[in-house]
Amino acid sequence: MASPNRCAISPIANDAALDFMSTLSRRLGIMSITTDEARVASRPLHVAQVIRDGGGTASVELTVAGKLRDRGHRVTLLGPPEVREQAHDRGFHLEQLAWPPQVATRSTEDLVPRMIDASDAWARQLAPRFDDGVDLVVADCAVFGALMAARTSDVPSAALMPTVYVAGALRARADHVRGDWASALDGLNHAREALELPPVASLTEQILDVDRLLVLSSRSFELPDVRPPDHVRYVGPQLPKRRRPPAVRLPDGDEPLVLVSLSTTDQGQLDVLKRLLAGIALLPVRALVTLGNSVDADQLDPPANAVLERFVPHESVLPHASLVVTHAGHGTVMAAVSAGVPLVCVPMGRDQPAVAARVTRHGLGVRIGPDADVETVRSAIDHVLNEPGYREAARRMATAIEPANLIVDEVEALATARLRRVS
Numbered sequence: 001m002a003s004p005n006r007c008a009i010s011p012i013a014n015d016a017a018l019d020f021m022s023t024l025s026r027r028l029g030i031m032s033i034t035t036d037e038a039r040v041a042s043r044p045l046h047v048a049q050v051i052r053d054g055g056g057t058a059s060v061e062l063t064v065a066g067k068l069r070d071r072g073h074r075v076t077l078l079g080p081p082e083v084r085e086q087a088h089d090r091g092f093h094l095e096q097l098a099w100p101p102q103v104a105t106r107s108t109e110d111l112v113p114r115m116i117d118a119s120d121a122w123a124r125q126l127a128p129r130f131d132d133g134v135d136l137v138v139a140d141c142a143v144f145g146a147l148m149a150a151r152t153s154d155v156p157s158a159a160l161m162p163t164v165y166v167a168g169a170l171r172a173r174a175d176h177v178r179g180d181w182a183s184a185l186d187g188l189n190h191a192r193e194a195l196e197l198p199p200v201a202s203l204t205e206q207i208l209d210v211d212r213l214l215v216l217s218s219r220s221f222e223l224p225d226v227r228p229p230d231h232v233r234y235v236g237p238q239l240p241k242r243r244r245p246p247a248v249r250l251p252d253g254d255e256p257l258v259l260v261s262l263s264t265t266d267q268g269q270l271d272v273l274k275r276l277l278a279g280i281a282l283l284p285v286r287a288l289v290t291l292g293n294s295v296d297a298d299q300l301d302p303p304a305n306a307v308l309e310r311f312v313p314h315e316s317v318l319p320h321a322s323l324v325v326t327h328a329g330h331g332t333v334m335a336a337v338s339a340g341v342p343l344v345c346v347p348m349g350r351d352q353p354a355v356a357a358r359v360t361r362h363g364l365g366v367r368i369g370p371d372a373d374v375e376t377v378r379s380a381i382d383h384v385l386n387e388p389g390y391r392e393a394a395r396r397m398a399t400a401i402e403p404a405n406l407i408v409d410e411v412e413a414l415a416t417a418r419l420r421r422v423s
Contacts, residue, residue: 045073045415048130048155050097050139050146053082054111055265055350056331060162060216061140062090063238064407068138071408076134078126078146095129097122111142112203116184119145120191123152127195130155136415141167141207144188151209152195156414158212162238163330163351164358165215165228167207208232212414214407217330220400221337221358233410236402237334245316251286251307256322256385258285259341260306261314263327264292267348270299272370276325276346277302279377285385288317314339323385328356328367337364340398342390344380346370363393 047068051061058079065075077087078095087094100121103114122145130137130153139146141159150157161167188206189199200206207213212231219234250257260276262269273295280287281303289308291297297308314332318324318339326332328345333355336343343365345356356367368380384390 045135045412046076046133047073047136047138047411048076048078048126048134050126050137050143051077051079051083051087052111052115052140052143053080055263056329057140057162058083058086059240060238060331061160062086062092063240064138064160064216065092066090067238067405067408068411071405071412076129078129097125113184113187115142115144116187116191119148119188120194122146123149123191123195127152136411138411141210141213144206145191147206147210148192148195148197151197156417157210158214158411158414159207159210161207161213161215161217163215164217164222164354165226165232165234166351166354167204167213167232168226168228211417212410214410216407217334218397218401220397221334221362223358223361234402235407235410236404237331237338238407239315239331239335239338240313241315242313245313248288248309248312248316249307250317250320251288251305253286253305255305256285257317257320258287258323258325258381258385259312259314259317259321259336260287260289260325261312261327261332262290262292262346263294263329263348264311265294267294267327267350269327269348269370270295272346272348273300275372275374275377277306278374279381280306282374282378283381285322285381288312322391323381325381328352328359330355333359334401337394337397338401340391340395342384342394344368344384346372362397363389364397365390365394 049065051058065077069075076095077092078097079087080099081096084094084096100118103117126146126149130149134155137146137150137155137157139157139159141161147157147159185202192199200209208229212233215232215234216238217234218236222234258280262273273289277289277300285305287306289302289306290312291308291310300308302308314335318335318341321341323344324332324336324341325344325346328347330351333343343359345359345365345367347353347356347367348370359365360367365384366380368376
């Protein structure tokens, strides 16, 4: 992994300064950078970034785009129509990628199948775009078409994995990807063949067929037996930050504050929320419960010690929270851990069981099932609130998370490494 203390060369550095740095580095042996490499690192890059919809992923990947822009690089943002409004809110113009007709469903649960179905069409849309002066492609690891197009265009590519490292598990679980894994793999290889790329034997191989795989999680949060290939880098969670987080309405009182934050998309969580609220009603706590778009407040009967909201910025609540109850979405978990707040995890699918496994492995909280009864809910919340070891572990983990801008350093380093290979 690149050192977090590596100095980034400012885009405004002039040629004389670059020549001096190169000469000094050679004489003193303290840097391996050449003058041409320094110029690449110093000039703004043209980055084509392709994001996707689904859960909180777009917000995370827009945070990456914002960091690249803040460092002075030019970011061309591309993605499906569903993320246009979020991109606009972050000050980006989105070049929209049209879904091909065969993509009949766009639910989060069908992410891999629809990205496979779209891969050929999107690769053909993107390849000419990448050939037009793009220095680097950054794309979600599931946007297979974008990463295939980068390969055909001979442009270096960095894939973003917006969760813990799960690529290694996909080979063993391949038959779960659509019910008919052979068909899904055929779809990938059909697109690769049309683009004159060699076939892959698994989804794992497709995800790893990039110059860098940047895991948007912390290495300190990983399971000890997970050992990714050498071109995989952990760059820390990419948590959205507002310069001035809006104020939120917290429940009245001075009891411990519990933030309940399940998925923003539909995972059938209505019954889970009802049992969580029933358990909270039995405890001397205050609860702030976020509903997202999939549950309406009039579907619930909250107790007196709970307040319901559609959305609440985590950074506005976590400084006041004693506990987070969550579906174990990676973004929510890392936001809580970064704030030193312990967790009760209720994973309901997707990558959530893998994230919850890391929470329990590191002593950051406990896990209960989505079918847990009211007493189990009450007991889990009470246990974590009254066992200080969980909060202490979360605070230790918060100090071990990678620097916020390490991901930009890695992108810049990839561009410099590319120059070394072609020079």
